[in-house]
Amino acid sequence: MNLAKNLFTPIDLGAYRLPNRIVMAPLTRNRAAAGNVPTELNAIYYAQRASAGLLITEASQVAPQGLGYPATPGIHSPEQVAGWKLVTEAVHAKGGRIFLQLWHVGRISHPDLQPDGALPVAPSAIAPQGMASTYEGSKPFVTPRALDRSEIPGIVEQYRRGAKNALEAGFDGVEVHGANGYLLDQFLRDGSNQRTDDYGGSIENRARLMLEVTEAVVGVWGSNRVGIRLSPSGTFNDMRDSNPEATFGYVVEQLNRFNLAYLHLIDPSEADARHGGKAIPTAYFRSIYQGNLIVASDYDLAKGNEAIASGAADLVAYGRLFIANPDLVERFRLNAPLNTPDVNTFYGGDAKGYTDYPALSVQSVS
Ligand code: PHB
Numbered sequence: 351m352n353l354a355k356n357l358f359t360p361i362d363l364g365a366y367r368l369p370n371r372i373v374m375a376p377l378t379r380n381r382a383a384a385g386n387v388p389t390e391l392n393a394i395y396y397a398q399r400a401s402a403g404l405l406i407t408e409a410s411q412v413a414p415q416g417l418g419y420p421a422t423p424g425i426h427s428p429e430q431v432a433g434w435k436l437v438t439e440a441v442h443a444k445g446g447r448i449f450l451q452l453w454h455v456g457r458i459s460h461p462d463l464q465p466d467g468a469l470p471v472a473p474s475a476i477a478p479q480g481m482a483s484t485y486e487g488s489k490p491f492v493t494p495r496a497l498d499r500s501e502i503p504g505i506v507e508q509y510r511r512g513a514k515n516a517l518e519a520g521f522d523g524v525e526v527h528g529a530n531g532y533l534l535d536q537f538l539r540d541g542s543n544q545r546t547d548d549y550g551g552s553i554e555n556r557a558r559l560m561l562e563v564t565e566a567v568v569g570v571w572g573s574n575r576v577g578i579r580l581s582p583s584g585t586f587n588d589m590r591d592s593n594p595e596a597t598f599g600y601v602v603e604q605l606n607r608f609n610l611a612y613l614h615l616i617d618p619s620e621a622d623a624r625h626g627g628k629a630i631p632t633a634y635f636r637s638i639y640q641g642n643l644i645v646a647s648d649y650d651l652a653k654g655n656e657a658i659a660s661g662a663a664d665l666v667a668y669g670r671l672f673i674a675n676p677d678l679v680e681r682f683r684l685n686a687p688l689n690t691p692d693v694n695t696f697y698g699g700d701a702k703g704y705t706d707y708p709a710l711s712v713q714s715v716s
Pocket of ligand 1: 378
């Protein structure tokens, strides 16, 4: 008899009892319609994957200013709410649960994507290295405009409104996107935040916006339907911090007071640490955080089961494997072969490489 937990051991995650611990990671797919509106195609895609213990949507901007890529969905207009309703209804019809990821890209944008061609906003006027994705292809990032202190309550308000819209759209919860070099992460880390007001300088100050946003979102949803994603060792989007253990240790410790449904970490011991970030053992955060922990970064079935069995994490999020395998849960259950993801159709396009990956026998959505 094997008493060890694995990916198929049900778990209580906040308000929900999940049938398994296999989470679909948030994945940008750039297939929203004009106006950044989700469509029936997006509904089919998510519904095909509804056997996941939890689906987390692709990052979805809370305001026009939060947009950083073509064709990513938003959660700020009535049309977007209506589009997302197609998604939540389709997922629920298949018995799934789906959280929306709330996003503001901050400086990872370009005037071409901004209302009135304005500069993107950020904690400080520091341009990231690299290229923005515009409607006309890649263009170098510009130096963003530092948000005025007086504008910050408005940013919190954008997240609150996004959270309310997600509730109206029929989601089961929301995930605050605090990772990957977007606005909240830009405030948190000192490589991108050199403010001298109460949102910059000390770790407490740099974490303030992320914690205020979390509080606002919890105010809408209740703590047991809210999660947050962090990338403590991530370097994507030109991110750095002079002391990530201290910075993220503080945030994770503060998050305890919210009693959230979960903390979602892009595995700091691997993931971006390979790309030059400082590796931090996941166990460091596990020891600080008192709630459920989701980890993500290129896990496979064996590694996922091992993470659960060892107690390193409570759930495991899969990205690329879910892109290529709508029935990933069933394939894992049977230890069946997996389809190979096609990188060329990850970002943008139509049904090809999106809803046409085959399930094991028949298409999972007919
Ligand atoms: C992307 O669109 O490339 C993207 C979006 C959100 C992330 C990471 C990457 O968290």
